[in-house]
Structures are given as C-alpha cells and as structure tokens.
Amino acid sequence: MFYSAVKQEILCLLVLSSLSELQSLSKIAMRIPTFVQSGESADLTCSYYLDSNSLYSIKWYKGRHEFYRYMPGEDPPTRVFPVKGMKINMTASDHVRVVLEDVVSSLSGEYLCEVTVTPTYFAMAETANMTVIDFPSRGPEIVVGRPEYQAGEQVGASCTVPASNPFSTLAWYINDEPASDLYVSRLTDYGINSENRQRLDLKFPVLQSHFKNGRVKLKCLATIAGLYWKTAEINLTQEHPKVFPIFEGADPSASRSSPGTVPYAEMGFEFSLIFWYSFQQYFRP
Incomplete structure (x- = not known):
C-alpha cells in the first residue's frame, strides 16, 4: 500500500510538472498576412514564451511540407527545404520570423x-492561412446591345473581367442602386470561359422611372477581399418613339407603329409601286 501511494504521488507530480511545462509553452502566437498580392513579400512570425x-x-510547414528550421544547437542553426515557388530571405529570417519574397x-x-523546448521536448504548434492574390490584368468591361432604349424595353448587358486568383466578386448597379437578383444571371463559378474571363449578365425591363434626365447609369463593380476595387460605367440614353408621316386616307394609328415596322400608309404605297412595275413587265410589247 505504501509503495502504491508513493507511485501515485510521483505520477501526480509528473503530470503536474508536465502540465506546468505545457502551460509555459502554450503562450505562442502566430501571425501571417491573410491576403498578400502576388509578387510582394510575406512576413511570417511565430512568437513564444519559454519561461524556464x-x-x-x-x-515551419506549408501544409505537410517543412520549409524552414531553426535549431540553436546546430551549426549553422538555420536550414531550408525546397518548396516550389518559395523564396526565403535568409538575411531577414531568424528564430521568430520567416520572410518570403x-x-x-x-x-x-x-x-x-x-x-x-528542452529538457522536456514538449512541442506546441499554431496554424494560419494565407492567400496570394493574382489581380486581374485590367478592370471590368461592360457590353450592351445598343446605346438607346425606350421605356418598357428589356436591357441586356454583360460585365466581364480577366480571370484572377481568387475569383473577383462581380456586382451590378442601376443608377447607383444594387440590381435585384431577379435581373442578374449568376453563372456557375462566375462563368470562366475559354478566354479566361469572368462574366456576369444583367437583364431588366427599363422603366420610365429609370431615366434620370433621359439617362440610365449602369455600373459593374469587381472586388477581391477588400484589396481590389475596380468599376466600369456606361450611360444608356432614352429613345423616344419615332413619328412617321400620315398619308391622306391612311389609318392614323399607323404613325404609332413600333420601331422597326413599316406604317400601313407606306406599305400601301410600296405595294402600288410593285403592282405597277409587274403590270408594265407583263404587258410590254
């Protein structure tokens, strides 16, 4: 019984000692940039408190691959392991900091x-994520069917931006107000096509209330993680119905024909010319 009690006491002391060592090492903090632009440097730091x-x-690991090691008991104390695309500034890196260029x-x-740490060889680790952003080569562009529309017609427009990593977030605005989701075609994966461009379409019925001083402003916004913010704008002008001349005896409603159609009076005149030409050809001596 005596030896059993002694063993339990020793075990408790070892556990308490281990917890004390673990607690002293638990004061570590890792800081890396959440987002960094492609081509720039990234400063990775790992602070810790060793106590006794x-x-x-x-x-240091990226995923499962170790790329940097610092061991003060070795000569030299630093050692690097190759990772594709990784360049380490050895002059600026040390036991707390690693600088990627x-x-x-x-x-x-x-x-x-x-x-x-020694002498217990306890180890603690912290993780964090970093995203390297490849910005688009240029800003968004807007393409519309035509520059003029009448009230009641449907406007069709497309917004495209060169592909990026990660994808841009595209959004449409009508007169500086967010376009309704009912008018926006959100394509799968933002519609990466064969030209490596992202695309977001807009289709909406333009109303008289949309026209401000005879114009409707369309804007496309492309953003990436709050670090990239580019817009494209275009103004559509209001097209008024065309008034056609009314021939004597013609139906007055013919002057209200929709654009692209021929009024009844003009149709009758053209039919008369065709009939006279055919008559002349048939009875030519």
Missing part, C-alpha cells in the same frame, strides 16, 4: 509553426 525552458527547435499563387494555403 530552453528552445530546441522552430519548424516574390510570393506566387501556389503559396496560398495553411502554414504551421511548431516550437519544441
């Missing part, structure tokens, strides 16, 4: 910092 422990190693989109993903 000694640092054994600092290891000229980052590319393939470096997006999860990063892990692992701190190990």
Whole structure:
C-alpha cells in the first residue's frame, strides 16, 4: 500500500510538472498576412514564451511540407527545404520570423509553426492561412446591345473581367442602386470561359422611372477581399418613339407603329409601286 501511494504521488507530480511545462509553452502566437498580392513579400512570425525552458527547435510547414528550421544547437542553426515557388530571405529570417519574397499563387494555403523546448521536448504548434492574390490584368468591361432604349424595353448587358486568383466578386448597379437578383444571371463559378474571363449578365425591363434626365447609369463593380476595387460605367440614353408621316386616307394609328415596322400608309404605297412595275413587265410589247 505504501509503495502504491508513493507511485501515485510521483505520477501526480509528473503530470503536474508536465502540465506546468505545457502551460509555459502554450503562450505562442502566430501571425501571417491573410491576403498578400502576388509578387510582394510575406512576413511570417511565430512568437513564444519559454519561461524556464530552453528552445530546441522552430519548424515551419506549408501544409505537410517543412520549409524552414531553426535549431540553436546546430551549426549553422538555420536550414531550408525546397518548396516550389518559395523564396526565403535568409538575411531577414531568424528564430521568430520567416520572410518570403516574390510570393506566387501556389503559396496560398495553411502554414504551421511548431516550437519544441528542452529538457522536456514538449512541442506546441499554431496554424494560419494565407492567400496570394493574382489581380486581374485590367478592370471590368461592360457590353450592351445598343446605346438607346425606350421605356418598357428589356436591357441586356454583360460585365466581364480577366480571370484572377481568387475569383473577383462581380456586382451590378442601376443608377447607383444594387440590381435585384431577379435581373442578374449568376453563372456557375462566375462563368470562366475559354478566354479566361469572368462574366456576369444583367437583364431588366427599363422603366420610365429609370431615366434620370433621359439617362440610365449602369455600373459593374469587381472586388477581391477588400484589396481590389475596380468599376466600369456606361450611360444608356432614352429613345423616344419615332413619328412617321400620315398619308391622306391612311389609318392614323399607323404613325404609332413600333420601331422597326413599316406604317400601313407606306406599305400601301410600296405595294402600288410593285403592282405597277409587274403590270408594265407583263404587258410590254
């Protein structure tokens, strides 16, 4: 019984000691940029509090691949492991900080910092995600069917922007007001097509109330994570119904024909010319 009690006491002391060591190392903090533009540098830091422990190693991982190690007991203390597309500034990197230069989109993903101490060789780790943004090569562009519309007609427009990583978020505005979802065609994956362009369509019935001083302003906004903000605008002008001349004896309603149709009076005149031409050809001596 005596030895059993001693063993339990020793086990409790070891557990408490282990928890104390673990707690002292639990004060680590990892900071990396959530978003960084392609071609720029990324500063990765891993701060820790050792208390009475000694640092054994600092290891950095991207996913499952270790790319940087710092071990003060070795000579030299730093060691790097190749990761495709990764360039490490060794002069600026140390036991707390790793600086990546000229980052590319393939470096997006999860990063892990692992701190190990002696004499217990306890290890703690923190993770964080970083996204490398490839901005579009140019801003959004708007294409419409025609520049003029009458009230009651349907407007069709497309907004395109070169592909990016991650995808741009596209949005339509009519007279600076967000367009209703009923008017917007949200294509799958924002409609990446063969030309590597994202596309968002807009179709809506233009009303008289849409025209402000005879114009309707359409705007397309492209954003990426609050770091990219580009717009394209176009003004549509109001087209008024065309008034056609009324021939004597013609139906007055003919002057109200819709654009692109021929009034009844003009149709009758053209029919008379065709009939006279045919008569002349038939009875020619």
